[in-house]
Amino acid sequence: MNFGTPTYLYALAAISIPIVIHLWSKNTKTRVPFGSLRFLKETETKTTKHLFPSELLLLLIRIVLFSCLALLFAAPFIQKPASNKTVYLVDPNLEKEAFSKIKDQLNAEETYWLSPMKVAITDPIHVGNVDSWSSLKSFEDYDSLVVYSTQLLKQFQGNITPLASKVNWIQIPIQDKNETLFELSKKNQNTQINVLANSKSLLYEHKNVASGTNKLIKIHLKANQPYEELATLVEKAIAAINQSNPITFELVNVKESTQFSPDDWLIWLSSEPAPMRQKLIFLDAHSNLLEKKTENIYGLNPEISVDKMLQTNFPLQLETALTAPLNSELNEYDLRTIPKAYLGEGSGLQKSALADQPITEWALIAFLILLLVERLVSQIIIKK
Structure with missing residues (x-):
C-alpha cells in the first residue's frame, strides 16, 4: 500500500488518546455519598468480569477508529503491476x-x-x-x-x-529528402507551401507569391423542360459562388460533341437517364435539397423554390459539393493522422484503468462503520 500524502501518517500518534483516557478512567475513583451501610449489597463477580472485556473492546474500536481517520487523510492507494509488458x-x-x-x-x-x-x-x-x-x-x-x-x-x-x-x-522518415509543392489560393493572392521531409525533420515553408491564373473547372449543364426555371436557379447559385471562391466554375451547355475532362462536373436536369460521370449532380425526387449519394455523386430534389433555396443556403451546399474533390487532394499531403471518417464501425473512446487504484473511498466507509459501532458499544456499556 502506498500513500498520496504520507505526512498525515504522523496522525497515527493520535491512537494514544483513547489509551490514555482508558488508563486514566481506570485509576479514577468516584465517591458516592450514601446514608447507611445497611442498604449496600455485595457486587456480583460476573458483572465485574463482564465489564472489563467490554471496555477493552471499546478501547480497541476507538484505536482502529483513529487509525482509519489518519489513513483517510493520507490518501492510500494500491499500486497494481501491469498485467502485460x-x-x-x-x-x-x-x-x-x-x-x-x-x-x-x-x-x-x-x-x-x-x-x-x-x-x-x-x-x-x-x-x-x-x-x-x-x-x-x-x-x-x-x-x-x-x-x-x-x-x-x-x-x-x-x-x-x-x-x-x-x-x-x-x-x-527515409534518409532521402522529399519535397512536395502545392499552392493554396485566396482572392488575388496565392500562398505557396513547400513540405520538406527527411530523416530528421518535417518542415512546412509558407511563401506568398504573386497571384496567378485561378483554377478553372467546367460545369456541363443539361436542362430540359420543365426544369428551365431550376436551371436558372442553379446558374445564379454558381454565379454567387464565383464571387467569393478563388476557383472559377464555368457553365457549359451540354452538346453531343462535348468533351469531358476528369475535373469537369455534369449537372443533369432532365427526365432522361443521366450518363455515368465521375462527378455528377442529377435529379432525384427522393433526395433532400442536395444529398450525397456516393463519392462526388449528388441527388438534387426538383421540387425546390427560391424561398427554400434561400432558407437552406443552397449556394453554400453546392459550393461544398463542387470543392469536395479539391479538399480531398489537399488532405492527401497530411498523412500524420487518421480522419474520423476512416475509422471502422464500432470505434469509440476506450478508457484504460490506471495502474494506481485509490482506496480512499473504502477507508472512508470503514471509518463511518467503525464510528457507528463505537457509539453502539459505548451506549451498551453505559446501560450496564
Whole structure:
C-alpha cells in the first residue's frame, strides 16, 4: 500500500488518546455519598468480569477508529503491476542505418518484426509490403505497442478496425529528402507551401507569391423542360459562388460533341437517364435539397423554390459539393493522422484503468462503520 500524502501518517500518534483516557478512567475513583451501610449489597463477580472485556473492546474500536481517520487523510492507494509488458515492433523496411540507432535501446526479448506472424527481431524476415493493421492485431494481448516504421499512420494497408492495445507510432522518415509543392489560393493572392521531409525533420515553408491564373473547372449543364426555371436557379447559385471562391466554375451547355475532362462536373436536369460521370449532380425526387449519394455523386430534389433555396443556403451546399474533390487532394499531403471518417464501425473512446487504484473511498466507509459501532458499544456499556 502506498500513500498520496504520507505526512498525515504522523496522525497515527493520535491512537494514544483513547489509551490514555482508558488508563486514566481506570485509576479514577468516584465517591458516592450514601446514608447507611445497611442498604449496600455485595457486587456480583460476573458483572465485574463482564465489564472489563467490554471496555477493552471499546478501547480497541476507538484505536482502529483513529487509525482509519489518519489513513483517510493520507490518501492510500494500491499500486497494481501491469498485467502485460510493452512490445516493440520494427518495420522490416526500416533502413539498416536508422535501425542501428535504436537497436541498442530495445530489449531483444520484447522486440519483434512488424508482420502478421510473431517473428523475433533476431530472426530473418522478408522485406516487402507490410499489412500494418493485421500485424498490430496479432499483438493485441499486450497493453501497449510501440511501432518503429517508415510509414505514416494513414498509410495502413488492410481493414481499419478498433485495436484493444494502445499504439505508439514512431515514424522514421527515409534518409532521402522529399519535397512536395502545392499552392493554396485566396482572392488575388496565392500562398505557396513547400513540405520538406527527411530523416530528421518535417518542415512546412509558407511563401506568398504573386497571384496567378485561378483554377478553372467546367460545369456541363443539361436542362430540359420543365426544369428551365431550376436551371436558372442553379446558374445564379454558381454565379454567387464565383464571387467569393478563388476557383472559377464555368457553365457549359451540354452538346453531343462535348468533351469531358476528369475535373469537369455534369449537372443533369432532365427526365432522361443521366450518363455515368465521375462527378455528377442529377435529379432525384427522393433526395433532400442536395444529398450525397456516393463519392462526388449528388441527388438534387426538383421540387425546390427560391424561398427554400434561400432558407437552406443552397449556394453554400453546392459550393461544398463542387470543392469536395479539391479538399480531398489537399488532405492527401497530411498523412500524420487518421480522419474520423476512416475509422471502422464500432470505434469509440476506450478508457484504460490506471495502474494506481485509490482506496480512499473504502477507508472512508470503514471509518463511518467503525464510528457507528463505537457509539453502539459505548451506549451498551453505559446501560450496564
